Every structure is written in structure tokens, then in C-alpha cells.
Amino acid sequence: MVRVALIGQGYVATIFAWGLSKIKAGKLEPSGVPLGNLDLGIGISDLEIVGSIDVDEEKVGKSLYEVAKMYGLEPEPELRDIYVSPGLALRSTPSFLKVKSLDSGRSLGDAYAKFEEWLDDVKPDVVIDVTSTVYSEPVLSWEEAEEKALKGILPHSQVYAYLLLRRGNLAHVNLQPAYVAGSPGFIKRAEQSRSLVLGDDGATGATPLTIDLAEHLKERNRKILSIAQFNIGGNTDFLALMDPDRNDAKEKTKSSFLKDILGYDPPHYIRPTGYLEPLGDKKFVSMHMQWISFGGFMDELVVNMRINDSPALAGYIVDLARLGFLALKKGLYGTLPEVNRFYMKRPGPMGARHVSKIRAYYDLVAFAEELKKK
């Protein structure tokens, strides 16, 4: 059994919990789970959700069964037994949320201690951060993390990473854009505390497709002239991105890959563009690319997509929880670039070179097979 704790019981975490229970009950195929058909030695059914954290007062105290209902999902009974505990709001939680958190009416130190009590209680093997996008900078040393966490100037995702790695003996998976696996301070600490940090920023929709399209063109030596990519959606992630700081965080993540893949940086405009409530979780993506073919002729491509944002990420969690647990059991600590490169938009550690997702996939499969044999 793999004990999984969820931080941020939003739509992603809820789809994950709901879908996992459906797969276990034999009511759903593992579509959207990249390694769903690969025998990792750890089955999907071995995953067990043991705890959940959120700061939304609408959710804290409710069972995952009730939260799933809030999202219009028909849950399995097993979700009745897992309750949402209050987390840390800090200064970085989006302002449109009504907050119920450990740090309201408590000193930071006391709030952190409360979170550690929760950890003692839940004893997670793997922790998944799927909280809202937050602006952050890489944390260069453990001392820096410690100092800033205590001062209250570290954004929530980095505070969670700090508290989890202080405890150690777990795999922490960061699926949002904050610098966690991209922070040298956290990686080093993970090595010392028999832990793993995987991240950052799950790559599920337009970005990995853009990467593979860029690779496709590069392999034909077609010179890309420009790339424009728009994203618009109606879920709370898009709502949070209306805050320019958070949007910049995303922009930085998203466009860093082009030079690595192509060898040059074509003019591009790639960013989440807007919030439009009726689109819901099924975002609309529009992408335009133009390039030079043989003889100087110009070609053009437009991609339009409707993508269910949260399910795509939820499917990745099924793999990441298993891979993190397995690697830990086999004695791997720090981070796993072979895993990050496939699943993440800004794969840790800091400065890692992007490869196309299609290449990363085959490296991942080879890595997973090695790991199993260890």
C-alpha cells in the first residue's frame, strides 16, 4: 500500500480521488495514465489516499465524498472516510477564496507545528501539491528556506516543501509552477532526508504538444518563424492567473523549452490569456505556427483544442505517486530527472535541459523498467 496525501483539494485532486476509486472498483479504465498499461510492480490499486489539506472554508471539514459531490461527480463510498484538514493560507492564497486555515489566528510557528501534527497522524509516503499557482523564486539553500519560512515570506508551496522535507522519508510531488524541484535548496535537503522532490508544474495540455510539434519541425529542419499560443478557461486556476504576478510565473515556465529543443529561440507569444467562466474546466487553446520549408516557402499550422484541464493532471498523479514511492523504496533520493522531464513543464533540477516529450517518454519507460529490476 502507498499512503498518498493531497495538498489542495481542488478539482484536480478531487478528480484524482474519484477516478482512483472508480478504477479500483473496476468501473473505469486507466485512460490518461501514461504508464497505466506498464507493470511497475506497484498497481494502481495499491494507492491509498490517507489525507487531504485545503484552505477553502467550503471544503475544510468535509469528506472527499462530499467534495466530489460539490463538483458534480458521483463518488464511490470509500471517499466518505477521508476528510479535508485545514492547511496554510499564508500570503499567497488567491484573494477570491474564503479561507479557513491553520495560520488564521495562530502564530506561524504554531501553524507549522499543527501541520506537523497532521503529518504525524497521516504518515504519507507520497505528498502531492496541487494548490493554486503562486509566484516564487528558486530557493538556493536549506538555510534560506528555513529563514524565509519562519519570516512568513515564502509562498505556500515552498513552505509545504520545507515542512515535508524537514520531516523526510517521503516523496513530494509538486505539480504547480512554484520552484520546488527547481530549488537547489530543496533537492539537497531531500538527498539528506531520504526523500524525493519531483516537479515542477505538470505538463498536460498545450505545452507538451507545442514541444512535440517543435521537435517534429526541427527533425525536418523547418525553420520556425513564430509561435502564438492562447489559453482560456473557466476553472479557478485561470481565475487565479488573472493576477499578473501569477501569470508571469506561468509565462516563465512555459516558453523556456523552445531554445532547448530547436537550438534557437523563435519569436513567440505563449501564455494563459484569460478567464471565461462558461468554458469551465475544459479550456480552449489556440496555437499558430509558421515556418520555412525547402526553397524558402512558408507553411502555416493552427491547432485548436478543447482540453479537460484537471483530468489530464489527475491521470499523471496516478503515475507520479507510484514512481515516487518505488524510487524511494529502491533507495533513490533527491530528484528524478527522467521522471520530471516527461511529466513536468519546468523539470527539476534547476537548469535541466528540455528534450521533446516523445523522447522523454522512452527514457522514462527505460528508467521505470530499470527501477523495477533494481
Add this chain to the structure above:
Amino acid sequence: MVRVALIGQGYVATIFAWGLSKIKAGKLEPSGVPLGNLDLGIGISDLEIVGSIDVDEEKVGKSLYEVAKMYGLEPEPELRDIYVSPGLALRSTPSFLKVKSLDSGRSLGDAYAKFEEWLDDVKPDVVIDVTSTVYSEPVLSWEEAEEKALKGILPHSQVYAYLLLRRGNLAHVNLQPAYVAGSPGFIKRAEQSRSLVLGDDGATGATPLTIDLAEHLKERNRKILSIAQFNIGGNTDFLALMDPDRNDAKEKTKSSFLKDILGYDPPHYIRPTGYLEPLGDKKFVSMHMQWISFGGFMDELVVNMRINDSPALAGYIVDLARLGFLALKKGLYGTLPEVNRFYMKRPGPMGARHVSKIRAYYDLVAFAEELKKK
């Protein structure tokens, strides 16, 4: 120097000749030449066009300089010295062409002999077939090829293959959908006559992209529900495809890859759809895909492209001529699956399994580097 002969002096062959001359003159980058930046030991400038064949009475007897002008291209002076010789029309040439050919007013045997005289004269190392799409069946043995060629019931591309392999000591590249590298009879003969046949059907536009999109989805274990793909263009290839027989030839080529990549055959409708003259050589492609993501949610993707059809294929010829010549020099005979798998829609030999183009590319690069070292 690599002596290259062209069969079918249409837009593809003309763009190739024109673009090659421009690259040699330093006036054009080798965009659209997949291995254009890889040192193969044979430079692009080593390619020399030594002969050209066509059956269009508008072209026979003209220089490539004049033919390039007919297509609105501004050619280099070196194209003045290469003339279009008459080829074999047989029964398979599209009816909208006014024909001037070796077999009009001559017995088949005499016409074949004339073609062999031309070969003696031209002495090609590499021959490129870029004639119009023709319906064909695989040729299972050399005897079958011989018998049908003499009876006049073999389509033109297979007749050219037959005559070239009878001569031997050359690399023959078939870029149209006829079964040449897909014919066991030709492969076997190539092995015996110190020759190579590469093919079939150059994969430049929507097909390789569809393959790589299918691979992209498969790697995330997303279940494809359906694929629709339309192609419409205004060049003579699309005009020829209005003939239902030729269109069927294309359909067969195009959709065979899905099962190989995905492990199942999703419902699909993939075929060249129509001829619309004002689109010219820049075809319009529209593709729709829908699939199941995690939790049973359905995603959708639409791709629209304007692609210069002929330049894309012309760029491939630059590689294929060099790779064919190089392999021959290193003593490889028969066919080269590593080459076919990347450049072709229906890679020979018969029954070869498709892999995604992105995987095929890295196999190709490894193969090319091996070859150079031999």
C-alpha cells in the same frame, strides 16, 4: 559527385533542381532538408542532376531552366544544360496530360530499349521517381515483374523500377504510392544487382504529423475515439487523385499506420478529398481528433494547415539521394528500413511495422552516423 536522375519533371522535381542550384550558389539555406545540418560525408553540393524524364509534351525537349520558368521560379544558369527526355507513358499516366513518350508509336520492347539507351547515356548513381500517383499491387517476384512489364500491364512506376534494377548498380528512390520498396520482387532483385530501392510514398505533410500526434496521445494512454482528416489542393497530384482508383491507392497508404502506433485501430476517415485549383501547391489540411482522458472525459483537437506540398518532398530528396549513394558505396543492398521508416508513408519492405516519425528520426540519425563510420 553523386549523379542524380529524375523521373517525372513535375513541380517536386523542379523545386528540387531549382532549390539545389540555389543552395549550391549560396543563395538559400537548406531548410526543409531533415539532415541538412548533419555531416554525412557527402555534401549537398556533391549532388549533380544528370538527367530528367517526363511524358508531358509541354516539357519534353525543354531544359530544366525553361521548366523552372514555367513554374514561375527564377532558376540558376546551371539548369540550362539539363534537358527533359521522353519517358514511358504506358496506360497509367493521367488522362489530362498531353503525352509525348517513348512508347507512343513504338512497341513496348523498343520503348524499353530506348529507355535503357538513355540510362547508358546518363549513368545515374541515384534515380528519383516523382511521377503521378498510380494504382498498383505488390510485385512478388522478379519473374512476375518481367512478365507483366513485357505484357504492358505493369504501371509506369513499377516498369521504371524493373528497368532500373535490370541494369543494377544504382539506388532507386520511389516517392509515390506505387509498391516498389513494398514489392518483395524488387527488393530481392536489388540485393542481387548491387542496388537499393527506397520507398514508398514520401511522408511530408499531414500523415507524419498525424502519426506523431497519435504517438503523443498514446504516450499519455489517451484512448482515441476517432480521427477525420481532409486534404484539398490545386496541384496536379490532387487532380490525378480525383480518379477513384488513384485515390484508393492513397487511402490504403495513409491509414495503415494507426494500428502499429496505437495497438488498436480507431475509427478514422483519412484521405485526399478534393481538387480546388486556386489553392495551388499549398494544400489545405483539416484534421479532427477526439479522445478519452482520465476519468472518461472527452478532449478534442483540430489541426488546420496550409502546407507547400512539393517543396516539402523536394527537401527530402536532398537527403535520400545522399543516403542512397552513401549506403551503396558502403556495400548495403536491397532496401534500408531505417531510412524508409522516417521518410516514407508506407515504408518498405512489405509488412514493416510503423513507428512514430519522431522515434524513426533518432534511429535514422544513428543509422546515418554508423554508415559514415563504416
Add this chain to the structure above:
Amino acid sequence: MVRVALIGQGYVATIFAWGLSKIKAGKLEPSGVPLGNLDLGIGISDLEIVGSIDVDEEKVGKSLYEVAKMYGLEPEPELRDIYVSPGLALRSTPSFLKVKSLDSGRSLGDAYAKFEEWLDDVKPDVVIDVTSTVYSEPVLSWEEAEEKALKGILPHSQVYAYLLLRRGNLAHVNLQPAYVAGSPGFIKRAEQSRSLVLGDDGATGATPLTIDLAEHLKERNRKILSIAQFNIGGNTDFLALMDPDRNDAKEKTKSSFLKDILGYDPPHYIRPTGYLEPLGDKKFVSMHMQWISFGGFMDELVVNMRINDSPALAGYIVDLARLGFLALKKGLYGTLPEVNRFYMKRPGPMGARHVSKIRAYYDLVAFAEELKKK
């Protein structure tokens, strides 16, 4: 009360019956009913379905309640009382249907008599033909209709028109591509038998949009260079169109409008393209247009749609039944060009000039208001 009979109890007729019952029950807004918010003097609730005809043995003898269930719709109880009676299969019913019809095991004359018995029983004010697409030619005189009907060489939609107009005193609405309102023979007879024929071929999806886009460009004097339009779907209408004869029928309907709107006929390729079962009733449309702007610059537009084919047509029936009944009551006989021009792809009478749908709409509203006042 308006007594409505349906011929062809497929998805369109079933959505209409189901949706009408939902609107009457106050459970659905009249979205998709063009004049849904206009007071015509006859309310939507005045429509009453009194009879239904089909030749599919799966449906004949079932209630509309049961048929709605077959299509996955949750019907209102009132549909329990209407049963599907057998119709006329003739030679023109698609071959993929298992048929139970009046003319199997009966002479044509007896079969027609049986149909007339059904009419006597049902006493419809308005009849709606939503059977499968069939190839036909205009019927020039009543004598021609009579002669061909008795010989059994008239396609089913024209036979229904013949039998209905022989009876008279009703409005017949033909929503499929057969020439009914486009047949002078039927129009003349309608005038004599105190009847109306409205049609042909309901214009709901890509065609009216193409018309209005063409009008939009014409108003800016932009010269259209080409139009390509593809349609692919998974309902039985698309399945029937795989038969080349039926497809040609559609093509003829679809492209006749361009010259009327633009004053010239731009090169175009417009036709239903394929059948792809997983798309279901929600067809995929892709359209490409290019034109010349001021100064000779070329612009391009691509439209992609997912359109629920049958609901769009079902919504029109709500208007057409009311307009037909109202006009009859006010003493209008023959046909109603003002109605046909908005709702139909090939508006009767024969030779009527197309106007853009947006213009036709305002003419329709004016006509409807006149009619009410009469």
C-alpha cells in the same frame, strides 16, 4: 390546435417530438426555434403530434415514447399515445435499413390506398417529411407525378407529396433534398387543392453560415478566390450519403447559392464528405475561404464547427408547422417563398434566387407579421 404528422421517425423527428413535449411541460426554453420569441398568434403549445410514419422495422409499431428511449432521450408521458405506422419504402430507402412497410407484399396501388387510410385516420393539418436523403429530379406536371408514382419510379419523398396533395387541404413541409417545393407540378397542384408545399432541404448548419459569410465578404467587395467545405458525421443521414447518388443530390443543393449572392461563382468544393460513426449526430465541419482585400492582398479564414445536426432541424419544424398552418388559415396556397428562403437550402419554387439568410430573416419576420394581421 395544429395537427402535425411526421414522416420519417428518425432522430430529427424524435428530437422534435421530445423537445416539443418538454417545452409544453415548461422544462425547456425554445432555443433554436428562430421565431420562438415572436408572437405568431399560434403558440408552440398549440402544436399537437397526431401521427408518425416510418419504414424501419425497429420502430414501426412502437410509441414515440419508446423511440425516444432508443435514442437515449428521457421523454414526457404524452409521447406514449402516438404510435409509428408503416410507410412506403419503395426503391429509394437506404439499403442498410431492415424494412417493414406498406408496400412489402402489396401492390403499389394497395399500398397507396393504405397510406390514404392512415391519412383519413390522422387528419393532419401539417405534414413534415424528414426521411432520408434521396436522389430526385423536379416533377414538371401533376400528370408526370401521377404516372411515375403509379409506375413506382418516383422516389419516396415525391410519392408522399403526390399522395398528400391528392388529398389536399394541408401544408406539406419537405426538409430533405428531394425536389418537392422545387417541383412545378407539385406547386401547381397545391394551389388547386387548397394546400401548401414548403421546402426543400432544411438549411441549418454549414450552408447558411457559408451563405452569410459570402454576403459578409461581398458587402466589403472582397473577391473570393476559393471555398472548401467538408462535413463529416456519424448519423444515418451521413451513412446514407455514402451512396454516391445521394451525395450528388446534396452537392447540387449546396453550392447553387454562391452565384446568387456574389454575382460570380468562385471555385469551390462543398459537399458532405464522410461517415465516421463516433462523431454521432454532432457533425464536424471544416471550411476554408480565401479572398482578395484592398490592394490585392490575400486574406484567409478557416471555420471549424461541431454542430448537433438533428436538433437544429428539429427547431425549425416548430416554426414551419406554425407558419404553414397559419398561412393556410389565411388562404395562402401553393408555396411561400418568404418562408422557404430563410429555412431551406434550395428554396422553392424552382429557379428562386438565393438571398443571404440574414436578409431572408428580416423578410420572413415582416411576412410573419403581415400574415398575423391578415
Add this chain to the structure above:
Amino acid sequence: MVRVALIGQGYVATIFAWGLSKIKAGKLEPSGVPLGNLDLGIGISDLEIVGSIDVDEEKVGKSLYEVAKMYGLEPEPELRDIYVSPGLALRSTPSFLKVKSLDSGRSLGDAYAKFEEWLDDVKPDVVIDVTSTVYSEPVLSWEEAEEKALKGILPHSQVYAYLLLRRGNLAHVNLQPAYVAGSPGFIKRAEQSRSLVLGDDGATGATPLTIDLAEHLKERNRKILSIAQFNIGGNTDFLALMDPDRNDAKEKTKSSFLKDILGYDPPHYIRPTGYLEPLGDKKFVSMHMQWISFGGFMDELVVNMRINDSPALAGYIVDLARLGFLALKKGLYGTLPEVNRFYMKRPGPMGARHVSKIRAYYDLVAFAEELKKK
């Protein structure tokens, strides 16, 4: 002869001047001129450019012939005789321009006087403002205009309007988003000074198309759930819009029409989104709409366009100059709502209700024919 002066000698004004000269020379058809085929009594050849104003030091002092060359256009010799005079930069000119203007090194009063000298010299019948987008507020009275102009707190387009109307006896056409025809103060003054102001913000690309698509859906009573529209381009107008103030000005203009057309305001996100230099003047537009059809079914539409931004607007100038001149000659003063409603995004006067562009077109044609007869 109609004496036309241009303010803002950017790409729009230059395409206009170049294209007009080509049409006069019989080398170009009047494509993209909405009323190009209508006999207005004033021919296209009657238009004569008599003056030009700009503040870009690269252009001031050059002939239109030289400016056309700068844009890669091949001009007619007649453009040699028209020179660009310096205009008013004020505070509202984009900061990326190197400025040479009447108000650098001069008091405002002196600068205005210099501009009036230029007017005395040029004696325009019609003036066209195609300067860069600028943020503005409506000017409610002539006194307000006067006061703010003298204080230097009026943006450049309103200053030009002020100075032109102070002179009177001319038609002023404002094609950018500043409130000119939308300012009651200017309209009233125009009535008093035997002048016309037409505007504001030429409607050439995505906006009028969106309007007509909204009308198309409304006529079928389809309920729009959401509209997303992105625009990205590489011309200086998009560059200027990167300034958030200017972008807001545009957003306000663009989305006000939906409620007028539909009767309700659907959730929407409509705005120019980004600057991407390689797209040049040929912007990329992507639009997504979803709506409810009959029975509650949801349809979707995506439009992607490549539109030459400046030629589309240049074509409108050919009409607007003629219509303005003609109306003045016939004694119409103030503004012309029938003209504004078709050509403009925010048609003056203030508070005018939007109608669909297709309806506005037929009103315009009727108005033009009336005008001619007067």
C-alpha cells in the same frame, strides 16, 4: 476633385495612397472598397491626396513615394509630389517612435497655429485620422475641448478634431478608437461649422465578423454561452496596444455591441492579445463561440483568420472620403449614423445602438442612393 488630407502616414495611409494611385492607373481592381461597384456620383478617381501629416522623424519631409518604398510597395510616380509635414506629437504618441513634430521646441499655441497654416495651405475637403490608438474620454462640449486642448491634456486625435472643426467646412473621418464622432462636443460644433465628423474606430476584421456571427445565431434563437476572441499581430498598432491604457481603449470599443445585437450580454473575452513581430500586418485571429441549440444541445464554432489589417482599413477610406464629401455638398452636417454604423466599431453619435453589419450595409446603400438623388 475631392481634396483629401491624411493624418498619420503609417501603413494604412500609405496602402491607401498607393492603392488609390494604382486604381487610378488602371492597374488594380477596387477590391475591398465596399461601395466600389456602386455609382455614387463621385468616382474613385476624383479623390486627390493633397497633404499628409506624421510625427515620425523617419517620415517627415519625405514624399509619399519614398514612404511607400519604405513599406516595400512599388508606387506610382504621382506620389512623388506629396510630402509628409510634421504634426502634433503631444503626450499621447507611442514612446517607441522617434518624434519630429510641430510641438517640439514650440509652445502649444504656436504649434497649433503652425498646423492651421498647413491647413490653409492644403485646403482639404476631407481629413482622415489614421494615427496610433490613444486612450481618450468623450468630449462633452466645445468649451471642454478648447480648454483641454490649450492645456495640452487632450490626446492628439481630439486635438486634431478640435483644430479642424475650428476651421470648419470639411469632413473629418476618425478611424482610430479615440472619441471623436463619439464626442457630443465635436458633433455639435460640426453642425455649427458646416462640417461632418465620421467615426470612430474602423471595423474591418474580427469585430464586424463577430457581430454578423452573433446576428446569425440570434436569428435562429440560439443562446450564446460564451465568446472568446484573440488578436495578435506584428504591426505598430499591435505594438502600441501593448501599453495597457491603449489596450483598454480597444476593449471598451470592441465588446459593447453584443448586448445591442443579442438583447443580452453573453460572457465574453474579446481583445487584442499580443504583439508578435513576424506576423507583420497580417494578424492572426482566433475566435471560439458556444451556444445552446434546440433541445438544450451545445454547439461550438471556431474561427481562425489571417487578415491583412491595414489594407482592409485603407479600402474603407476610399468610400468614407467620397461619402463625407458628397454629404457635405448636399448640406448634411454633424455626423452620419448610417455611414458610421457600417464602417465603425463604435459608431457615433454617442449612445447609438449597434445593428448587425449586414443590416447596416443595406441601410448604407439606401442612404447613399438617397444622397446621390438629393
